[in-house]
Amino acid sequence: MNKILRVNMSDLTCSFEDVPQKYRYLGGRGLTSAITCDEVPPTCHPLGPNNKVIVATGVVTGTAAPTSGRISIGGKSPLTGTIKETNSGGMAGQKLARLGITIVVEGQPREKGKFWLLKVDKDGAELLPAADKWLAKGLYETYPLLFAEFGEKVGIIGIGVAGERLMANAGICVNDPENRPSRYAGRGGMGAVMGSKGLKAIVIDDEGAPGVPIVNKEVFDTGRKKLVEALRTHDVTKPGGALNTYGTAVLINIMNEAGGLPTRNFSSGRFEGAAKISGEAIHEACKTRGGVGKTGHGCSPGCIIQCSNVYPKPDGTELVSVQEYESVWAFGADCGIDDLDVTGELIYLCNDYGVDTIEAGVTIGVAMEAGLAGFGDGKKAIELMHEISKGTPLGHILGNGAAATAKVFGVVRCPTVKGQAIPAYEPRAVKGIGVTYATSNMGADHTSGYTIAPEILAVGGKADPFAVEKAELSRNFQSATAVIDSSGYCLFIAFAILDIAEGFEGMVETVNGVQGTSWTMDDVTRIGQEIIRKERQFNQAAGFTPAHDRLPEFMKYESLPPHNTTFDVSEEILDQVYAF
């Protein structure tokens, strides 16, 4: 990347700076975390003037590297109070990468409730007052207005009403290839931070952009070919493979079978309605309902996995894109809802209002536990989601996520770590992922160290899900992930490169090709650990200790059916994860 664009929301100025040498070989999460550590006071209020929103693309994003369109957004999270990096597919990453820009949004307008839009193109950047018609409404209404204004070919990074209202579960939305507001850097509430800066959207026009310089084209091409080959070969990622055919929701039946599909606010690991919300059921509905329905949809150009989908209504018109595993699980099993039309509607509302589906679904589950709706009551769940848009007190509670909802209603069975909802894999049934949830720098996050691969999927080796000695496993996954999150690659390349050494090699070579470095596969571990260590220092300075690297207490004393196990990984093991 060539320039850092500083957007000062206090005086409404934009300025470009050279990228300091120390950031030269950083992209994505590596870069957002580095800038956060260097510039954001760890104890600052996440919604105050001293937090920042950092937008950085991955090292290979914008090149021909496959499945590499990720964009990272970082800063201090209002949901967790930790450092945060959240990344997304969609159309923005490659465009921003081709412009060679990393964005740092800082300061805060004096006037509250006023919003601006940042326009970035090859000629520079400017802040425009946000038009009233873009505000306080659903993104399915706002995004088309923005595309009408700025052209259909721009990338948009924006926030919905949840972000405008500073709700801690507000995500940041990126348009998909058909310009839906459907791809999210969702987790950790960075949309609220953007909202607190008075920034409604970033519009990226890459027409005439210089593109991503590649220092060593030959190395890059060699690597790219190896990686493409691995992705095209591996059962999980290949065309017609599991992800491409059924989408990520192929995991519903698998996790249910394993007794690790959290059900009804984490009171069981098995859901009797699982089959009805499975990837297979999604595939079937797309086939039988016809119309726009499809699996094998790509979320950003150049992806060869294509695990997304467009889910049709019974009449074949579009209900929503995308019914993702985590989203379907959150609103499905975790809320006791066994109807894809209902989960689809709820996911649509998340996209529309600008909230993370995982956090939102777990929040509804907690609200159900609090008695605000019965488990399985899809109609009431939809009503609850509408509260977020209405901005009622209840909407503010729910928009602030599961931990806030549990706190406000006195719910003890609160499935969060560091304030962030635990995703779709039960740590009492799959211990390694529990180690990741507990120790991740970002709060509970499956993507920060996806030990499900060896524990459940027999990818990257095989590990007994009930075994507790998982410190090393989680650590290795966490550090490898930090590198992938920095590279710009989608995390899903991991399935292939964990099993196919040449693929891993190819991944590293593409990075080397772009940067002119000569990193080896060993460097990946070192670099990953450096990123994590830096993030961890931020958290420590913000007041986090090993006492926060724990799962919620109820998982220690409540046995989870069907295996009737508790989370029995010792604190000593948890504390070993960061012993590097």
Next chain:
Amino acid sequence: MNKILRVNMSDLTCSFEDVPQKYRYLGGRGLTSAITCDEVPPTCHPLGPNNKVIVATGVVTGTAAPTSGRISIGGKSPLTGTIKETNSGGMAGQKLARLGITIVVEGQPREKGKFWLLKVDKDGAELLPAADKWLAKGLYETYPLLFAEFGEKVGIIGIGVAGERLMANAGICVNDPENRPSRYAGRGGMGAVMGSKGLKAIVIDDEGAPGVPIVNKEVFDTGRKKLVEALRTHDVTKPGGALNTYGTAVLINIMNEAGGLPTRNFSSGRFEGAAKISGEAIHEACKTRGGVGKTGHGCSPGCIIQCSNVYPKPDGTELVSVQEYESVWAFGADCGIDDLDVTGELIYLCNDYGVDTIEAGVTIGVAMEAGLAGFGDGKKAIELMHEISKGTPLGHILGNGAAATAKVFGVVRCPTVKGQAIPAYEPRAVKGIGVTYATSNMGADHTSGYTIAPEILAVGGKADPFAVEKAELSRNFQSATAVIDSSGYCLFIAFAILDIAEGFEGMVETVNGVQGTSWTMDDVTRIGQEIIRKERQFNQAAGFTPAHDRLPEFMKYESLPPHNTTFDVSEEILDQVYAF
């Protein structure tokens, strides 16, 4: 004290145990904190089965020592997540002390929403199912029913609807000498912990109680006389002195004059309506309105300060007891309300619903900042308080205190430390009290180290309120306070004993007389520091670090009128407080 009464709410049993030797010389806070540290897992969920409610009376409580009727309630706080001790006057302390009982409530009933009542008398203890008519209503209705059932002479420790609903600002109520539900162990939400145990009330009947054994009667009597003399002599505490005549609200004008009366959610240190809500105005209303109005009311038998009051309506009937400085400030200046009839009504609602006045008032101030009411709008403030009783989502938000309210509505100017509302002294205008707020083990709490004495009142020496070198001052006040909170004495004896050495001596002698110890005044510091160190270890194990010993960030960058000062005490100074 002779026995520990264990009340197990899981199996609904009561059992008595001997007091272990290690607790022999502990009372009040010293004892509740010791038991909390020994028995409560620091990382447990405050509303889960592993937290406990510990009720302990002070060392001299129940004797003829003056102004010593305090009762301490401890455990882990759902408001702050820290260890918590909160104490109250009223009728329960001396009765429980005369029975020689310390109560430990533990476990949790399986059935949620069911409540019991604990009856304690000279013959033992039993749990009775709480009658429906005692539940889900105001305590001004419930308490008379309880007295009708158990006799007018019992002491009652109970919770209101806020505690039943597990709201983190639920206090624990103790009847006053006229059996009003008006004295509160209010801070830190221990009422929610009691609610989570399914315990609605503890009824204490001390008829035929053995009384408090005094090992060395002569030493005790000598000490008592010295202390009585000091209290009767000092300008602040003497009959007809400042507290006795005007009540604690005598501080309104004083703090306003000092520019340290937090106004409109801590946006100014001076309130133009201060005189109208001052102690002088209370005194005047009691005089001119006649009827039941009086200042110089005592909150528990044997108090010779008598700083409480009964505030009359215009027609002379009772509005509320008591219009305390902190309460009047919280609903008055901090909400921009300059009408004692409104603050009185709001305080009445706090008593009725069972919430802490400081936290509730600061919460309304935050809600006003969030736009839920205009500053100064008393009518709307009263409506907001009613939400707590109604149990609406908004009521749940407000009932969870200022930090939860700020979080839910995205308010950055959130005047809390460790989740507990900052009381009525502005740390930007009085730096030492800011040091106490920041570093106290209990969250923001003026009573944990009342440096206002030397900084504003010229009691116990004189200190420049704007000087920042206050680590030692705060430390000394905090350790002395820990001892007073353990003795059973009201903290207000401090005014006299800080200035009159003989009074201090007398205080120590009464403790020695009861216990048969020979503690010197030097021991007070040592013992106080031991208590604080132990509490701090609990907090550390719960995940608290020096990063939490900080005031809210906005106080560092927002200047406070009229002095236009920020809180500029360095982190180094804050971290020196516990360097012992």
